[in-house]
Amino acid sequence: MKLSKTGYLVLITGIFIVAVASLGFTYAKQIEAQDQLNADIAIAEQRLSNFELKDLSSRKATLDEQAEQIQAELETARDDLCFPIDSIEETDILFEIAKSCNVKLMVLSTSGISPEEMAGVNCVALSFNARAEGKVDDLIEFIIKLNTDFTTGVVKSADMNIPETTDENEVWATTHLQFVVYNHNQGD
Numbered sequence: 001m002k003l004s005k006t007g008y009l010v011l012i013t014g015i016f017i018v019a020v021a022s023l024g025f026t027y028a029k030q031i032e033a034q035d036q037l038n039a040d041i042a043i044a045e046q047r048l049s050n051f052e053l054k055d056l057s058s059r060k061a062t063l064d065e066q067a068e069q070i071q072a073e074l075e076t077a078r079d080d081l082c083f084p085i086d087s088i089e090e091t092d093i094l095f096e097i098a099k100s101c102n103v104k105l106m107v108l109s110t111s112g113i114s115p116e117e118m119a120g121v122n123c124v125a126l127s128f129n130a131r132a133e134g135k136v137d138d139l140i141e142f143i144i145k146l147n148t149d150f151t152t153g154v155v156k157s158a159d160m161n162i163p164e165t166t167d168e169n170e171v172w173a174t175t176h177l178q179f180v181v182y183n184h185n186q187g188d
Helices: 005-050 053-081 087-100 136-149
Strands: 104-118 121-135 153-161 172-184
Touching (some): 087 104, 087 121, 087 136, 104 172, 121 136, 136 172
Antiparallel strands (some): 104 121, 121 172
């Protein structure tokens, strides 16, 4: 099959038109992509301009200050827990508190020192069991003072036995309580 000059001319013109159309389509897609990228850059620049670095810097400074304050409070709390744990010393304090509240400690025993965790901190705990006698109001004051005068101690339980009486004299009662004194474990 032989093509004439006109056939070649038509064929070459067709190829040229297809090539120009392909280039035009590619160029249009490239311009569309460029416009999309320009729009994305404009949005990013607007967001960046709304982002105040001074606000972030001041917020970081505030958070750093709070972290330092919390760390200082943690150290203070840890220092409060760092006292030598000695059942004789704690027993003396228990008797002093009982005396100040007009309460008599009738029985006092300890189960000894044991490891315990309190609020995620490894501690040692000295547990006491006690039986105290006194007026009801004095016994209540004694229990409250145990919780407040021992910064690292806590009354775990207190059972009060109040006898029934018909006279108008003040009622003497008995309380059985469990009390624990905590100390920070120096091994941490």
